[in-house]
Amino acid sequence: MSAGPSRRGLFAGLGATGAAGLATGGLAGHAVAEGTRRGDPALAPARRRVETAEGRPPALAAPTPAHVHVLALDLNGANASEVRRAAREVLQAWEDHVPALHEAGLSELTEGSPTQGLHPASLGVTTGVGASLLERAGLTAHRTEEMEDLPSFEADDLDPDHCDGDLLLHVGAEDPVVVSSAVDHLVGLAGDHARVRWALPGFQRSTAAARDPSATPRNLMGHIDGTVNPDPGEALFDTQVRAVHTEPDPAWMDGGTYVVVRRIRMLLDTWFSREVDQREAVIGRRVSDGAPLSGDREEDLPDLAARHEDGTPVIPEHAHIRLASPEATLGARMARRSFSYDLGWEAGGRRRAGLLFTAWQADPRRGFTAVQQSLDEGGDALNDYVRHEGSALFAVPATAPGRPHPLLDHL
Amino acid sequence: MSAGPSRRGLFAGLGATGAAGLATGGLAGHAVAEGTRRGDPALAPARRRVETAEGRPPALAAPTPAHVHVLALDLNGANASEVRRAAREVLQAWEDHVPALHEAGLSELTEGSPTQGLHPASLGVTTGVGASLLERAGLTAHRTEEMEDLPSFEADDLDPDHCDGDLLLHVGAEDPVVVSSAVDHLVGLAGDHARVRWALPGFQRSTAAARDPSATPRNLMGHIDGTVNPDPGEALFDTQVRAVHTEPDPAWMDGGTYVVVRRIRMLLDTWFSREVDQREAVIGRRVSDGAPLSGDREEDLPDLAARHEDGTPVIPEHAHIRLASPEATLGARMARRSFSYDLGWEAGGRRRAGLLFTAWQADPRRGFTAVQQSLDEGGDALNDYVRHEGSALFAVPATAPGRPHPLLDHL
Secondary structure, three states, rough: OOOOHHHHHHHHHHHHHHHHHHHHOOOOOOEOOOOOOOHHHHHHHHOOOOOOOOOOOHOOOOOOOOOEEEEEEHHHHOOOHHHHHHHHHHHHHHHHHHHHHHEEEOHHHOOOOOOOOOOOOOOOEEEEHHHHHHHHHHOOOOOHHOOOOOOOOOEEEOHHHHOOOEEEEEEEEEHHHHHHHHHHHHHHHHHHHHHEEEEEEEEOHHHHHEEOOOOOOEEOOOOOOOOOOOOOOOOOOOHHHHHOOOOOOOOOOOOEEEEEEEEEEEEHHHHHHHHHHHHHHHHHHHHOOOOEEEOOOOOOOOOOEOOOOOEEEOOOOOOHHOOOOOOOOOOOOEEEEEEEEEEEOOOOOOOEEEEEEEEEEEHHOOHHHHHHHHHHHHHHHHHHHHEEEEEEEEOOOOOOOOOOOHHHHHH | OOOHHHHHHHOOOOOHHHHHHHHHHHOOOOOOOOOOOOOOOHHHHHHHHHHOOOOOOOHHHOOOOOOEEEEEEEEEOOHHHHHHHHHHHHHHHHHHHOOOOOHOHHHHHHOOOOOEOOOOOOOOOEEEHHHHHHHOOOOHHHOOOOOOOOOOOOOOOEEEEEEEEEEEEEEEOHHHHHHHHHHHHHHHHHHHHEEEEEEEEEEEEOHHHEOOOOOOOOOOOOEEEEOOOOOOOOOOOOHOOOOOOOOOOOOOOEEEEEEEEEEEEEEHHHHHHHHHHHHHHHHOEOOOOOOOOOOOOOOOOHHHHHHHHOOEEOOOOOHHHHOOOOOOOOOOOOEEEEEEEEEEOOOOEEEEEEEEEEEEOHHHHHHHHHHHHHHHOOOOHHHHHHEEEEEEEEEEEEOOOOOOOOOHOOO
């Protein structure tokens, strides 16, 4: 299919309505509220549907749902022709089912599903394409420059079993049963054409349990996570998140976005053995309210030049927010959607919990990679408390119900 | 400490108030509601506190919370004296912190916790004692007959890394961040005295996402799970769940309860490849509404004698509910609290999801074991779709804030 302003327009058109949703922390303008007239707005994410007609990835809908499951699948196939066929089968099956999943829910699609009796819970499914799919399918010419392999970073402790993959499946909802059963169904649709390479379920606080559902959530380290994040209503959102491609022709990724997924183990024992002021110095923000150490409120811009009377910087030299700042990264920005994960403990007693980090941007080289390299070069103090164990990069084309997946024409 | 009617009375006194809570699916009478006057009752579990003054295990509070994390810890110690000392330290630390956790929440106990800004979310902590603790601590005389090792069963595929343990930690709440951070804190309190042996986070649908929060929840197979379960308001509840011990003296478990924890992997691919009528024949209940195949509504008693015109039984010979019925098990009953778990997929593509099953009873030999043996003897059809990979049995003494843990006197 041809690329053009129409698809891009669909994606771009979300700015205004999405902004209203984020600003209030309530309903995104493009979501269909179900039952919001009866009761507390904290229930809305559990009851509404996500409407994806405008082509925006549901993974970027607002508010961020409480539960997510992110998976990578590898296609079965011994040669390029078989891989192309497998990719076609899986992508087509997902295309055929996802709009109905969003609209009606799993219990309307299949008999005997675990979601019978549940609200839609803002279920949203986003799919993506890994570089390995294009390479294996003989579609190297369609691999964009943005899809180049990520470099290695200081905090990397990567396990190949948690990295890469041919296809991304990203399923989010406000309820864990809705997520788990949708994932099961979608992987089932892939049948013998693909197998799961890695999977990671994640969560954040539920809207219902939040005293202020519009407040930025905290991660398992206790810190507010996601303060500096482009708002879909900002003028810059599109240029930060949306890719512009006129070649390779046809520009299958024009109007899409690139997502980096990182499995980041947190060394929580060590972290919580530190005093609060030490933890705050590592991040550069107060733990109580998320204000930068140079300011009074979460939304205050960090004053990187501020100094104590003795001349030491108020936001320490190796503080995470200093090194990740626009000043340090040539203005690199990305839309971050962070979740916690908690898989318990490993045999041997090691905690298996941390951050399921996703970064969505127009170009990972000027987004995630630029920020990570700045963190490395400056000696990010946070690196003592985290280990990046999984990493993957996927291309997420702009799609819309009723239009075929842009890659299907080439498979 | 001495056993006596006072402690037993505390536990028994819950029946009436607990019944009201269960019947409406809303607030248990012994819970402190927070903010229930403002808005939808579906928000109540996310906002209220659990009050444990009466000594009932919070794990048996109603309604069952959406999230749970069940862990077993092994004590460090090379001989009985060291094990006793470690047990004393851990139990005492938990005793010191749990009431405040219930009352005020983690964010009031520690600075910088992930639960800042969250409601109490019905957080409830229950602890238990494994037979291995008593054996290792030289307290074999205190091992009750009820704590004898479970026999093996047909569906067993047990992994020692997911079985047994010296201490149980069972943490539940309506919000996943509240659970995860409480678990982290409580394991942290154990310090060098213990290490986690196994851990399993579980969930069920959130109250906020349920169209009818009083409806019995479904498991990941899509079946309503927990219909036949004693109600705290029933006259028989105490005799089924509460242990009566006058010896060994001192009767540290008098008034307490015994919990069996099973990690049951579901073979979901196989299950969902079966037609609905096949699945219903395996369970003996309709998938749509949970009614027994002999009846019309979920609450109808199964008619095990009912036959089709051709003479075949309406509830098949090997159906799960026939073999688990009171008729087949000499009236064995237990309070079941089932959760789902979903840890994604294993390397190699095998699904890692199923049921985190907990059974609470006065005597496991006449509760869980009796039912499981009946299932085995009858050839439970469900055994083709499940594998029991983890198993543990713990004694949960009756405790109350302000009274020392009954085992502490012996450590």
